[in-house]
Amino acid sequence: MALLDLSGLVAGYGGITAIKGISLEVDPGEVVTLIGSNGAGKSTTLRAISGLIRPRAGRITFAGKAISGMKPHDIVSLGISQVPEGRGIFSRLTVAENLALGAFQRHDGEVHADLDRTFRLFPRLKERENQLGGTLSGGEQQMLAIGRALMARPKLLLLDEPSMGLSPVLVETIFATIAEIRREGATILLVEQNAAMALEIADRAYVIESGVITLQGTGAALAQDDSVRRAYLGEV
Amino acid sequence: MTPLFLAHGSAEFWSDQTVNGLTTGSIYALVALGYTMVYGILQLINFAHGEVFMVGAFAGYGVLVALGGEDISGVMVLVAIILALAAAGAASAVTAATIERVAYRPLRNAPRLAPLISAIGVSIFLSHLVDDGFLDGKSKFYPQIFPTGDLSAGPLSISYLQLFLIGSSLVMMAGLYWVVQRTRTGKAIRAVSESRENAALMGIDVDRMIVATFVLGAIMAGFGGVLYGLFLSSIRGSMGFLPGVKAFTAAVLGGIGSIPGAVVGGFFLGLTESVGRELLNEIPGVNLPNEWKDVVAFALLVVVLIFRPTGIFRQRETKRA
Numbered sequence: 001m002a003l004l005d006l007s008g009l010v011a012g013y014g015g016i017t018a019i020k021g022i023s024l025e026v027d028p029g030e031v032v033t034l035i036g037s038n039g040a041g042k043s044t045t046l047r048a049i050s051g052l053i054r055p056r057a058g059r060i061t062f063a064g065k066a067i068s069g070m071k072p073h074d075i076v077s078l079g080i081s082q083v084p085e086g087r088g089i090f091s092r093l094t095v096a097e098n099l100a101l102g103a104f105q106r107h108d109g110e111v112h113a114d115l116d117r118t119f120r121l122f123p124r125l126k127e128r129e130n131q132l133g134g135t136l137s138g139g140e141q142q143m144l145a146i147g148r149a150l151m152a153r154p155k156l157l158l159l160d161e162p163s164m165g166l167s168p169v170l171v172e173t174i175f176a177t178i179a180e181i182r183r184e185g186a187t188i189l190l191v192e193q194n195a196a197m198a199l200e201i202a203d204r205a206y207v208i209e210s211g212v213i214t215l216q217g218t219g220a221a222l223a224q225d226d227s228v229r230r231a232y233l234g235e236v
Numbered sequence: 237m238t239p240l241f242l243a244h245g246s247a248e249f250w251s252d253q254t255v256n257g258l259t260t261g262s263i264y265a266l267v268a269l270g271y272t273m274v275y276g277i278l279q280l281i282n283f284a285h286g287e288v289f290m291v292g293a294f295a296g297y298g299v300l301v302a303l304g305g306e307d308i309s310g311v312m313v314l315v316a317i318i319l320a321l322a323a324a325g326a327a328s329a330v331t332a333a334t335i336e337r338v339a340y341r342p343l344r345n346a347p348r349l350a351p352l353i354s355a356i357g358v359s360i361f362l363s364h365l366v367d368d369g370f371l372d373g374k375s376k377f378y379p380q381i382f383p384t385g386d387l388s389a390g391p392l393s394i395s396y397l398q399l400f401l402i403g404s405s406l407v408m409m410a411g412l413y414w415v416v417q418r419t420r421t422g423k424a425i426r427a428v429s430e431s432r433e434n435a436a437l438m439g440i441d442v443d444r445m446i447v448a449t450f451v452l453g454a455i456m457a458g459f460g461g462v463l464y465g466l467f468l469s470s471i472r473g474s475m476g477f478l479p480g481v482k483a484f485t486a487a488v489l490g491g492i493g494s495i496p497g498a499v500v501g502g503f504f505l506g507l508t509e510s511v512g513r514e515l516l517n518e519i520p521g522v523n524l525p526n527e528w529k530d531v532v533a534f535a536l537l538v539v540v541l542i543f544r545p546t547g548i549f550r551q552r553e554t555k556r557a
């Protein structure tokens with residue numbers, strides 16, 4: 001059974017219908033990517049999954065439970081964490097406080113151990129522990145955002161364009177981190193405009209255009225697809 | 237050498253003005269915290285906050301009367317005041333949480349003017365409910381139980397009551413600062429103040445944190461209400477209006493949204509009304525008696541808004557990388 005199952009999802013803002021009947025699945029342990037150009041409806045899809053916007057139609061099930069219409073904080077407690085577009089760092093909170101908020105709903109005794117693990121994954125964050133989030137560089141903020149989401153021990157991690165605005169070197173670093181998180185068994189839904197990197201890392205991929213899924217397949221297959229190569233991989 | 241501005245007053249005079257300014261300033265500061273915290277999280281000016289302060293004053297009054305009123309003496313004075321403060325904090329908290337639920341939450345996504353009008357409506361309703369509904373237009377008087385007497389050293393002199401007001405308000409504000417900076421709820425409140433959506437993605441129940449913000453500010457206002465009653469004795473339903481507007485002024489002076497700013501703004505305003513006014517009186521031809529303190533306070537607000545609209549103590553901005 002799929003961990004996450006969207007079927008016929010419709011959502012938008014005011015008079016705009018941003019996604020028009022999206023269906024997709026993410027199985028446990030998979031890395032699935034959703035690629036598409038700017039304005040295609042990728043963030044809207046993630047925002048609907050996290051409960052930040054209420055779907056107008058369709059169904060979202062997570063681990064067999066219907067979650068559409070639930071409050072965002074209840075969805076987090078079921079095990080879905082999102083790293084939003086633009087990273088969503090609390091700029092007036094310290095790095096340590098940002099990480100602590102990632103574990104906001106946890107009361108188990110292992111939060112501290114997970115903090116150590118996060119600092120092993122991102123040693124830079126350890127150095128900047130007591131600095132305000134707003135003073136970090138873009139790459140450090142992205143590491144903080146991912147580290148913070150992991151502090152919730154999510155069953156499903158939603159990543160919205162983690163490579164956005166980063167230098168090529170930092171993009172490599174971030175993707176290497178995603179690969180590492182994946183090796184530890186995480187399930188990830190990755191939204192990207194950087195299709196090349198996303199397809200390389202993903203088990204399966206969906207292409208979204210103007211709010212509709214137009215293609216799907218394994219990451220490798222889509223990387224070979226002519227229309228994908230033309231539209232998203234910069235080939236003519 | 238005697239500084240020029242001491243020309244018309246003794247050292248005792250200026251010392252008294254300073255103590256008076258710090259005393260009223262401590263009440264302004266306590267009340268200002270609620271304005272600044274609610275503004276920080278909702279960008280809403282809670283015009284009913286003065287009435288939250290008033291409810292606290294009455295709750296404290298009720299406890300003091302129930303415990304014997306003027307007959308309270310000895311160590312019971314301390315016990316009674318602590319119980320009065322606790323009751324005031326609780327009553328103000330319940331009042332503020334109810335106001336949030338009934339008057340603001342339904343308007344969360346309405347145009348910004350709507351909750352403002354709702355706030356003014358709640359404010360008028362509560363003050364008239366108490367004055368006309370319960371008190372028939374009369375005032376109540378706090379039992380005068382606090383030990384009288386002064387502590388003096390040279391030209392400096394402060395009454396026990398003033399010392400208690402200033403000292404206890406500083407302790408309460410330190411407590412609030414600790415809650416906001418160190419506790420899980422405090423971190424969550426600060427996160428919600430920065431971004432409701434991103435806070436929700438952390439698993440924070442945004443509505444609960446908004447209520448918690450109202451409650452924390454209300455507890456401070458409730459404490460302030462009891463201190464006000466102990467100091468000025470007379471309380472009534474409309475008592476919250478002027479201190480409320482003054483405390484709001486203090487919050488703006490300090491940079492609305494900033495917690496340290498509200499505290500500094502409160503004391504600054506208190507000192508402006510006393511010391512600042514007397515300093516103006518040093519100018520030949522100027523004579524502003526104590527009744528003019530409100531004029532001085534609001535003139536200061538206007539001047540600050542014109543020249544430094546973000547407040548004297550601009551809220552720290554951190555740039556985003």
Ligand SMILES: Nc1ncnc2c1ncn2[C@@H]1O[C@H](COP(=O)(O)OP(=O)(O)O)[C@@H](O)[C@H]1O
Pocket residue numbers: 013016018036037038039040041042043044045
């Ligand atoms: N807050 C909003 N209000 C109105 N329209 C929005 C809002 N956010 C996104 N949109 C519109 O919804 C569509 C999909 O946006 P989005 O999901 O952000 O795309 P993507 O993440 O793929 O770039 C776009 O047409 C965009 O302009």
Ligand SMILES: [Mg+2]
Pocket residue numbers: 039042043044085160161
């Ligand atoms: Mg997007």
